[in-house]
Amino acid sequence: MTTGSDPTQPQPPYGPFPPRVEPVSQPPSVGQSPVPNQRPAYAPPPVTGNGYQAPPPSAGQSPPPAQPTAPIQAPQPVQPNVTQPTMTTQPTQRPAYVPPVPLSSVPATAPMSGFPGGPVPPVNAPGGRRVSWPGVVALILVVLLLGVTAFQAYQVNRLGNELDETRARAAADVSAADKRVEAVEKQLATQFNAEKIAAKTLPSVFRVRTPESIGSAFAVGTASDGGTNLLTNFHVIEDVWNDGTKKVKIEHADQLYDATVVAGDKKADIAQLHTTAKIEGLKVAATESKSGQEILVVGSPLGLKDTVTSGVVSAFREETTQHGPYIQFDAPINPGNSGGPVINANYEVIGIASAKFTDAEGLGLAIPIKIACDKFTIC
Secondary structure (H helix, E strand, O other), X not given: OOOOOOOOOOOOOOOOOOXXXXXXXXXXXXXXXXXXXXXXXXXXXXXXXXXXXXXXXXXXXOOOOOOOOOOOOOOOXXXXXXXXXXXXXXXXXXXXXXXXXXXXXXXXXXXXXXXXXXXXXXXXXHHHOOOOHHHHHHHHHHHHHHHHHHHHHHHHHHHHHHHHHHHHHHHHHXXXXXXXXXXXXXXXXXXXXXXXXXXXXXXXXXXXXXXXXXXEEEEXXXXXXXXXXXXXXXXXXXXXXXHOOOEEEEEEOOEEEEEEEEEEEOOOOEEEEEEOOOOOOEEEOOOOOOOOOEEEEEEOHHHOOOEEEEEEEEEEEOOOOOOOOEEEEOOOOOOOOOXXXXXXXXXXXXXXXXXXXXOXXXXXXXXXXXXXXXXXXXX
């Protein structure tokens, strides 16, 4: 080691290099151009057995004696005089591969590499707390789900209101339709249908036979003893009334019943019959007939059972005659129709057919039903 060198620096095993000797340039001779100093070409010194290269001998000196060749030994470290930390050179090694760890699995308090002193809070995390992205996504999904649920609830409520309004309108339409149907039914009921009137009326109309005459009679009301009360003209049963027998036969189709004359009014030309047979009675009209009203006359003209003719009310005559007020109609009638009912479009009896003008056509007369009902109180 050379005195004054830094003991901490490593020294070469062969010692310090000898100082370089620069050649001195000679002044140029007269007539020559000055030549700059030139460094002689480098010649490597001879190598000795221990690797030391001796400097070339100076002028006038003899070369040093040859040294014996010794084996090369490993250099020994130089111990410093002053105690200093020894730097140890470690071979460079590549660290083992460590796979990346998902962010969600790293604890929030784990220290991060390259930042001494503890963990570094993530960006945009208030208070140094780590944001859990799965939690944020779940929260967003929950908010969206609540929004969709609220919208669907609104839609269901709106559709329910519309359905209620539609049902209310439908109910109102059905009610209006029912009222219209009822009005139409009433209108149709007031329209004249001779076929339906005849079918409903004929079972209650009978032919009346006495020893001297043939006429008609019809059942009305309901008898208190379970039998049937009938109305007819007085002139139809006048012969049995006069002889005191007061017994007649009533017929309908193949049915034949005995009947008794229980009351009569010759002036009003009305009479009441009674039979023990149960026969459905006809309804009577509560209002007076009007001109133009369509009617159906049912009876037994000339003894022919179950005969109907149709026409209209010609007039309601208030004149006082032998029989009182009467209804004039144009439906054809003949002997044997006397005592038969005159029916309106509502299946109601408006009068009792009683006579006709023989010298004219379409001039029939009927006694108002109100007169008979007031007289016998059986309607």
